[in-house]
Amino acid sequence: MTVDLKGLKLYDMVRVGEAMLIGEVVRLEQERAVVQVYEDTRGLGVHEPAKGLDTPLTARLGPGLLSGMFDGLQRPMERLFRQCGPFICSGSDLYPLELERPWRFFPLRRAGDEVVASDIIGYVEEGAFRHPLTAGASGAIARLEDGEFNLTQPVGAFADGREITAIREWPVRKPRPYRKKLSPDLPLVTGQRAVDFLFPLARGGAAVFPGGFGTGKTVLEQSVAKFSAVDLVVYVGCGERGNEMAELLDEFAALSDPWTGKPLMDRTIVVVNTSNMPVAAREASIYTAVTMAEYYRDMGYHVLLLADSISRWAEALREISSSLEEMPGEEGYPTYLASRLSGFFERAGVVETMNCGIGSLSMILSVSPPGGDFTEPVTQACLRTAGAFFMLDTALAHRRHFPAINWFQSYSLYERNIVRHFTAEISPRWEELLRRCREMLQREESLREVAEIVGIEGLQDADRLLMKVAERIRLEFLCQNAYTEDAFSTPEQTVAKIGEILEFHDRAAARLKEGVLLDEVLKS
Known part of the structure; x- marks a missing residue:
């Protein structure tokens, strides 16, 4: 809609109508601005009032985000439910943090200390996590409290009278600063053998899971969220079904x-923008989520961001672009789709933080290509930037092989460094076992074509043995039931399992050379 307000800037927030709906400036015209409203606009009339807030969409950051559930605009869903019931009321605007909740502050600086904005002045305990608080500005500290406070109260003051608070605000579309970006060379253990062994992920890396309907994208992402060896998880349901x-x-x-034994929700932040919520807020949801993830990264934690699915985010971007009557690109997506996605992917990485710590933000995004067509624009734009690609195969899913990661089409650009790490830290046989496993799967594929012509009995015993062992690799090693204890596998369990299967092949091959028939070898 168009508002007659002067002095607005692009991406400024605007309150629209008597209901005070929240929107964002997406185009500037002479003495007018086009506003994309994040809420349902039914009942809104011409000449209703509009008010600019003189700030872009901003995340409120501070103690209390963990275990929280927010919508794409960072409104707290549980408190909204208590206020509005099961449907969000128009114009609802609850502060994301519980301002009256008490926190115990432990100061680390003293009165008279000179600090800069990124210096840590103290911390609070947020569940099992130490939540450092920074000065937020430069100056000499006049006082710091030592005891309980809530978020409406300052934790101290500077010598010139400025208060030091625990809350920080940050524009969601602007990456948070860091000293420098480091090379991602340590593994992100997910507990999924097909990922950790065949296509390993790096901590601070970015990966995509493209797959058609029914290939298990959501279950795989949820399994990774449950079992990944990270400090914190930010999960974004971007256009997902409410159930x-x-x-x-x-x-x-x-x-x-599984790593700490504590409740899983204690280390998780959930951003919910389901398919029945306003589509404009869906476009903002991944930026809100990544800003909260960067906030904890800047504390020196290792954070994993999962988005399900980035295709529905792109569809929201397409709807907004279409409403603005912008020139469409391929399949109607805006021409800047690839640059927006690459700018988002760039916010992943291992960084040296402003206070000289080391933190990481890893990204795993699912993609839902229509009809399973991986040549469509969103998948291709992700492939240009992501460091790992896990193709979810419809044929494998139809055979009930989950996770349905195709071991011929998938790849990881982090493999060299991560395999070197696993070989040094987990097992000196890791690299050799990986090479043999891949060779066996490739040889099985070529032998299957021969077997279709001459029949399995027409193959030599050594080739039939290889096909039996490759079948064990597929069914016992690469398959994992997400609803059993086998859903999670440590690197030690992974290398032991594949080692046992390949050792069986070696023993059986040795007996075949001694003249023992294959059927007897398999029975023993």
């Missing part, structure tokens, strides 16, 4: 973290 998000929240509330 899927409800199941995820129920599971996360009941499960414990």
Whole structure:
């Protein structure tokens, strides 16, 4: 809609109408501005008032975000439910943090200390995590409290009278600063053998899971969220069905973290923008989520951001672009789709933080290409930037092989460094076992074509043995049931399992050379 307000800037927030709906400036015209409203505009009339807020969409950052569930505009869903019921009321604007909740502050600086904005002045305990608080500005400290406070109260003051608060605000579309970006060379263990062994992920890397309907994208992402060896998880349900998000929240509330034994929800932030919510807020949801993830990264934590699915974010971008009557690109997506996606991917990485710590933000995004067509624009734009590609194969899913990661089409650009790390830290046989496993799967594929012509009995015993062992690799090693204890596998368990299968092949091959028949070898 168009508002007659002067002095607005692009991406400034605007309150529209008597209902005070929240929107964002997406185009500037002479003495007018075009506003994309984030809420349902039914009932809005011409000449209703509009008010500029003189600030872009901003995330409020501070103690209390963990275990929280927010919408794409960072409104707290649980408190909105208590206020409005199951549907969000128009114009609702609850502060994301609980301002009256008490926190125990432990100061690390003294009166008279000179600090800069990024210096840590103290911390609060947020569940199992130490939540450092920074000065937020430069100056000499006049006082710091030592005791309980809530977020409406300052934790101290500078010598010139400025208050030091625990809340920080940051524009969601602007990456948070860091000293320098480092090379991602340590593994991100997910507990999924097909990922950790065949196509390993790096901590601070970015990966995509493209797959058609029914290939298990959501279950795989939720399994990674449950079992990944990270400090914190930010999960974005971007245009997902409401029942899927409800199941995820129920599971996360009941499960414990396999690495710490504590409740899984204690280390998780959920951003919910389901398919029945306003489409404009869906476009903002991934930026809100990545800003909260960067906030914890800047504390020196290792954070994992999962988005399900980035295709529905791109569809929201397409709807907004179409409403603005912008020149469409391929399949109607805006021409800047690839640059927006690459700018988002660039916010992942291992960084040296402003206070000289080391933190990381890893990204795993699912992609839902229509009809399973991987040549469509969103998948191709992701492939240009992501460091790992896990193709979810419809044929494997139809055979009930999950996770349905195609081991011929997938790849990881982080493999060299990560395999070197696993070989040094987990098992000196890791690289050799990986090479043999891939060779066996490739040889099985070529032998299967021969077997279709001459029949399995027409193959030599050594080739039939290889096909039996490759079948074990597929069914016992690469398959993992997400609803059993086998859903999670440590690197030690992974290398032991593949080692046992390949050792069986070696023993059986040795007996074949001694003249023993294959059927007898397989029985023993």
